[in-house]
Every structure is written in structure tokens, then in C-alpha cells.
Amino acid sequence: MCGIAALQLRNPELRPKMGALLSTMLCEIVDRGPDSAGLAVYDNPDLNTEGIATLSLLGGDLDISSAEIDALLAGILPEGAASQVKVVGDTTLVSAEVPAAELAGAVVKASPGVVVAGRGERVTVMKSVGHPVEVAERHGLDGMYGTQAVSHTRMATESAVTAGGSHPFSVADDLCLVHNGSFSNHASVRRELKRLGVEFDSENDTEVGARYVAHRLEQGDDLETALVNLGKVLDGFYTLVVTTADSMAVVRDPIACKPAIIAETDDWVAMASEFRALAELPGIENARIFEPEPGKVYTWSL
Amino acid sequence: MTTTIESIPAASAAATAPQVYDLKLDDVRTLNKAIHQATGGESFVVEHPGGKHSLAVGINAEIDVDINGHAGYYAAGMNQHGRITIHGNAGVGVAENMMSGTVHVKGDASQSAGATAHGGLLVIGGNASARCGISMKGVDIVVGGNIGHMSAFMAQAGRLVVCGDAGEALGDSIYEARIYVKGSVASLGADCIAKEMRPVHLAELAELLQAAGRDDDPADFTRYGSARTLYNFHVDNSSAY
Numbered sequence: 001m002c003g004i005a006a007l008q009l010r011n012p013e014l015r016p017k018m019g020a021l022l023s024t025m026l027c028e029i030v031d032r033g034p035d036s037a038g039l040a041v042y043d044n045p046d047l048n049t050e051g052i053a054t055l056s057l058l059g060g061d062l063d064i065s066s067a068e069i070d071a072l073l074a075g076i077l078p079e080g081a082a083s084q085v086k087v088v089g090d091t092t093l094v095s096a097e098v099p100a101a102e103l104a105g106a107v108v109k110a111s112p113g114v115v116v117a118g119r120g121e122r123v124t125v126m127k128s129v130g131h132p133v134e135v136a137e138r139h140g141l142d143g144m145y146g147t148q149a150v151s152h153t154r155m156a157t158e159s160a161v162t163a164g165g166s167h168p169f170s171v172a173d174d175l176c177l178v179h180n181g182s183f184s185n186h187a188s189v190r191r192e193l194k195r196l197g198v199e200f201d202s203e204n205d206t207e208v209g210a211r212y213v214a215h216r217l218e219q220g221d222d223l224e225t226a227l228v229n230l231g232k233v234l235d236g237f238y239t240l241v242v243t244t245a246d247s248m249a250v251v252r253d254p255i256a257c258k259p260a261i262i263a264e265t266d267d268w269v270a271m272a273s274e275f276r277a278l279a280e281l282p283g284i285e286n287a288r289i290f291e292p293e294p295g296k297v298y299t300w301s302l
Numbered sequence: 303m304t305t306t307i308e309s310i311p312a313a314s315a316a317a318t319a320p321q322v323y324d325l326k327l328d329d330v331r332t333l334n335k336a337i338h339q340a341t342g343g344e345s346f347v348v349e350h351p352g353g354k355h356s357l358a359v360g361i362n363a364e365i366d367v368d369i370n371g372h373a374g375y376y377a378a379g380m381n382q383h384g385r386i387t388i389h390g391n392a393g394v395g396v397a398e399n400m401m402s403g404t405v406h407v408k409g410d411a412s413q414s415a416g417a418t419a420h421g422g423l424l425v426i427g428g429n430a431s432a433r434c435g436i437s438m439k440g441v442d443i444v445v446g447g448n449i450g451h452m453s454a455f456m457a458q459a460g461r462l463v464v465c466g467d468a469g470e471a472l473g474d475s476i477y478e479a480r481i482y483v484k485g486s487v488a489s490l491g492a493d494c495i496a497k498e499m500r501p502v503h504l505a506e507l508a509e510l511l512q513a514a515g516r517d518d519d520p521a522d523f524t525r526y527g528s529a530r531t532l533y534n535f536h537v538d539n540s541s542a543y
Contacts, residue, residue, distance in 0.1 A: 275393060
């Protein structure tokens, strides 16, 4: 069992309250997954700047120096520009005006063993072990601005309770995936993706889902098609939320054992494992509330 | 054929003023404790249910409960004699294992509505999702909208009435429950077949629809039930064991 809550804010006036709204949702799904948690927030000006790649690294006490990264990026870093290192709770953010993949390469070289939990120009991913409410507090979620955000509270089944094993999995620029359930054929799909040249960080089943979606998007699928294809390849129980720079998608497996509920108003669209996570959203009393149908992909774009 | 049908109350018949529990202030245990101490005739109103779990479970008296909003998992579970109305949607397993009384969900119900219920009447105004009436053992369920896949799986007794469409694998491995569907059926499960609507079926369906406060025409429905081919071991299959 895990808990998911995701929110896309259409009305710009609500965006300064993103963190506070997501907090109310997170509190209600804690008992679905109390061992670790993860958050992804899009378009927060304190965390991300468009045109500049930002990596979210696991851990707030990493020994990373921007001088060393600058040296490794010499030649591709623009004249006079430097990388920035910033700590937010249990997450270290490294930014530079270079492609995210180049930055990731330099960071891993400068600090071997570091885990890149998120990357892109618009998203920051914050993951940690412990009570989800404390994880959110350590990262200062309450005050965060955002356009889209996803939270996940984990009750681990397929792999260890670690920050790396918690969700979201963000394996391509501005792409995040969270999962409630388990993939049963992840080993076969991982092997097939490895054969195609995809690299993996862990033995986690959800990472396979995330890498598969990233791979399909790279092959030219749009988000909806990528998730339809995921349904053909990955077997198991799942309710998934996938976010990109400007869209959000929800899909459940055809058996639909794992719960999901969607609420939508003119101002926002929200998805959660249970209604109680949506109960405090503004205007919920007039929202269109429905349970996503099994095997059907739902997408919303900003 | 059973003929006792509960019916949903037209309005609260309680003689005394309702006891109001606001779940922004009171916890669910306080509400349920008060409900369990009721002896009959009392009425309860639940404000701001907020999708909380296990609301009004384990009722064992002729009382009225109005839940003003959306309920979470297992609302009105194990009900005996109570009349519960949810003025909103219900989460997973509403009226699970109900024995008697009525549960009326004005909105939609999530999966496993009325699971394993032995008696009473469950009315869902909107849609019910997957596994509605799974393993039902005597309950009557009337759904105003559609039902999801694997509904009435291994249903043993009782009646399931669907005024909309039914999802995949309806009535898989069904025993003696009877299913009436007005709309389309995506597919029938193993050993579930369409059956003739005889006068006795039209009459019991009319009674069920009336009990649920609906005016659908029984003649528009198709009956489904067990082909009874799975009841006994078939000797031709012995090589499989």
C-alpha cells in the first residue's frame, strides 16, 4: 500500500499556495505509507530557473563544491557563468546553464556515489526516509509556490526502505512518475531496456516503469501513447501518476485493485489515492469527482 | 424466492432531535461509540465526513444516520437494522457484510460495494465501480448508474439491479444470486448467462425498483444468473488433475 496525491493548478492565483494545498493532501495519505516520502514541485522560482538545468540530489549533507563542478564543465559552461549548490532539507540542488545530462555527468564524477533523484529546468524532487509530514516540513513544503506537484508516501514492498527507493522516480528532464502497486515482470522489462542501452540506478520495480516511459517518450510517443504502451508491456498492479514539464497523467491497470480518485474544477485538477486527501481543496464541494476507469489514460495539460 | 424487501426511508422517522457529530471536531470513534449505544429510534447526523473511513459501522439498532458529504472506506459496514443515507459518494466497501436495514448512497460508490452482504437493501444513486456485490450472500443492491468489472463475482444469493451498464465479467462463477441489467453488459463471466424474464422476475424487479424509489420499467431489463455448469465436477476434466 502506498499513498499518492497530485495537484495541477490551472488558476495562477492559487499557485503561491501550492505547498500548503499539497500538505493538506499529504497529511491524509500518510497512513497509506509511513516509511518514506517524496515530493516533486514544478516551477518554483526558489528552486528552479528556466533555461538552467537543476539536479535534485539525495541527501542534504553532500560534500560537493561548485568550483570542482565548474572545472569539470569547463568548455561547455558559458563564459563567466558558475554552477550553484543549494541545500533544501534532505536534498541538495545543483544548477548550471548546461544540459542536465552534462551536469549530471560532472556531478557524478565530482562526487561518486551521489544519487540524482530529479533533473530538469522546471522540477525539483525531494525524497527522504521517515514520517512523510516530517519530510515535508524539513523541505519547507508549506510555503512553496508551484504549478504542478506530486507527493508519494511509501509502504515498501518490492525493495528496501531508502530515499532512493521512494518515489517520485525522475529519470528524464522534468519527468516524474509515482506508483502505488507493484510490477511483477520488472526484471524482464529491465533486462530488455538494458539491452536497448537504458541505464538503471536500482533494483526497484517503479524505476523500470519510469525508465520505460522515458524511453517511449524519447522514441517519439506522446505521454498518453507512452502510458498505453506501458500497459501492454508491464504487468502487475498499478495506479500511476506521471508528470512532465506542463502535463499530468493518471492510469490504473485493467484490474484496478489500487485505488484512485480524481477531482476537477476550473481552477485545478487533483488526483489522490483516497477522497479524504482531496477534502480540503478549495471548491471541492462543487468539483467533478470520479474514479478513473481501469486501463484508461487520463491527461491534463497546463 | 425471498420476498422480504427493505425500502429506503422517505424521510427520517425519528421522534427525537438528531444527535449531530461534526467530524472536523469529533473523531470517528466518538461517533461510532454513540451509534453503538443507541437502542432504537434515535437519529444521527454526521457533518464534514471528509472521506474518513469506517463511518457508522456496526450498527445494531433501528436508527437513522445521515452522512452529509463523502464517506471513505467501509462506511455503514456490518449494518443490522439501521437506515444510513450518505449524501455524497462512498469509498471502497460501502455496506460491506450488511445483515439487514438500508444503506442509500446518493452519489457514486467505489469498488466492492455491498461485498459479502447477507441482507438488507443497498441503493446507489450514481455509479458503482468494480466488484459491486462481490460474494453477495442475500443482500439486495440497486444501482442507478453503471457498475464496474467483476461485479457479482461468486454471488451466492440476493438480487443485483443495475439501471445502467455493467462492466466486464459480470457474475463470474455466480451461484444463485439474480442479476437484472437495463443497459449493456460488456461481457459475462464464467457460468453466467442471460435468462428468461418470467412474470415472477418482473414482479420481484418491480418491487426492488419501487423499494429503491425508482420508476424504471422492469420490462426494459434482462435477467442474468448461473448456468449451473460449475456446480459439479465434470469427469471430462479429470485428466487436468
